[in-house]
Amino acid sequence: GAVVSQHPSWVICKSGTSVKIECRSLDFQATTMFWYRQFPKQSLMLMATSNEGSKATYEQGVEKDKFLINHASLTLSTLTVTSAHPEDSSFYICSARATGGGDTGELFFGEGSRLTVL
Amino acid sequence: GQNIDQPTEMTATEGAIVQINCTYQTSGFNGLFWYQQHAGEAPTFLSYNVLDGLEEKGRFSSFLSRSKGYSYLLLKELQMKDSASYLCAVTDSNYQLIWGAGTKLIIKP
Numbered sequence: 001g002a003v004v005s006q007h008p009s010w011v012i013c014k015s016g017t018s019v020k021i022e023c024r025s026l027d028f029q030a031t032t033m034f035w036y037r038q039f040p041k042q043s044l045m046l047m048a049t050s051n052e053g054s055k056a057t058y059e060q061g062v063e064k065d066k067f068l069i070n071h072a073s074l075t076l077s078t079l080t081v082t083s084a085h086p087e088d089s090s091f092y093i094c095s096a097r098a099t100g101g102g103d104t105g106e107l108f109f110g111e112g113s114r115l116t117v118l
Numbered sequence: 119g120q121n122i123d124q125p126t127e128m129t130a131t132e133g134a135i136v137q138i139n140c141t142y143q144t145s146g147f148n149g150l151f152w153y154q155q156h157a158g159e160a161p162t163f164l165s166y167n168v169l170d171g172l173e174e175k176g177r178f179s180s181f182l183s184r185s186k187g188y189s190y191l192l193l194k195e196l197q198m199k200d201s202a203s204y205l206c207a208v209t210d211s212n213y214q215l216i217w218g219a220g221t222k223l224i225i226k227p
Contacts, residue, residue, distance in 0.1 A: 006160075034215075043205060043219040044161070093160050107151075107215065109160040 002028045004096050006110025013084055014118055020080045021113045023094030029074035030096035034107065035067075038091045050077040084117045091115075120144045122218035124206050129224045130196055138191045138204050138221045146211020152180050152191045153205040155220065161205055164191070193223075201225045 003026040013019050023033055033050040048069050049057040056069035068080040077096075081088055091114050095107040122142045130136040142150070149168040153161035167173055167182035167189060179192040191204055206218040 044217050046215075046217075091158070107163075109162070112158075112160040114158070 002096075002108040004094065004108045004110040006094050006113055008113055009111055010114050012116045012118065015085055016083055018080055018082045019084055019115060020078055021092055021094070023077045023079070023096070023110050025075045025096045025108070031074065033071060033077040033094055033096045035069060035077075035079050036093045036095070038093060044093065081115065084115070086117045089115055089117045120210065120216050122206055122208060122216055124218045124221045126219070127222045127224065129226060132196055132198060132225055132227050134196050135192065135194050136196060136223065138193070138223065140189045140191070140206035140218055142187050142189070142206070142208045142216070144208050144210045144216055147184060148209040148211065148213055150182055150189050151207045151209070151215070152189075153207065155203045155205060157202075164204075196225050198225050198227070
């Protein structure tokens with residue numbers, strides 16, 4: 001199946017710093033990528049939809065100036081958590097939907113990135 | 119509004135069978151997914167149903183009834199490694215995925 005790679009898997013940073021997380025589709029082109037956040041024992045929460053070549057669409061309650069999303073190519077989307085605070089500590093997961101015909105809507109997930117802000 | 123319901127937690131015995139139910143109310147329907155998620159890991163795809171009926175894949179089967187807004191995931195011959203959360207997700211008319219909160223399945227020896 002399709003492979004989505006996410007990096008880094010783990011990151012620890014100091015409060016006030018910025019952290020960038022990369023999401024790459026390795027063997028397919030992804031017009032659309034999704035960024036999720038998951039707190040312990042909770043389900044996935046969609047943060048934003050990243051569209052190649054255009055601005056991301058953010059879900060209600062997600063600060064677009066804090067969570068910067070860039071989708072500069074069909075195989076790479078990045079999420080930058082700016083001025084991170086301890087409450088931003090979470091598991092961030094990206095997913096991608098393959099382009100082309102026969103799209104069932106199936107998502108392929110990255111491995112996830114666990115962010116801990118001290 | 120859009121809503122997906124599934125039990126919060128279920129317990130089953132190794133070697134047994136368990137059925138995890140999911141009911142949904144969404145704006146349109148373009149398919150239902152089941153994902154498995156182990157703690158600390160990203161979800162992995164299990165099944166996809168878009169037509170009514172049963173889809174079987176090894177020890178896992180998934181059923182869909184669109185008229186009832188209902189699906190279930192059936193796990194047979196349970197193994198300890200099946201202990202995980204199982205997420206039901208529905209694709210609405212805009213192909214946006216609506217996620218259930220997940221069902222934590224605990225397998226006991």
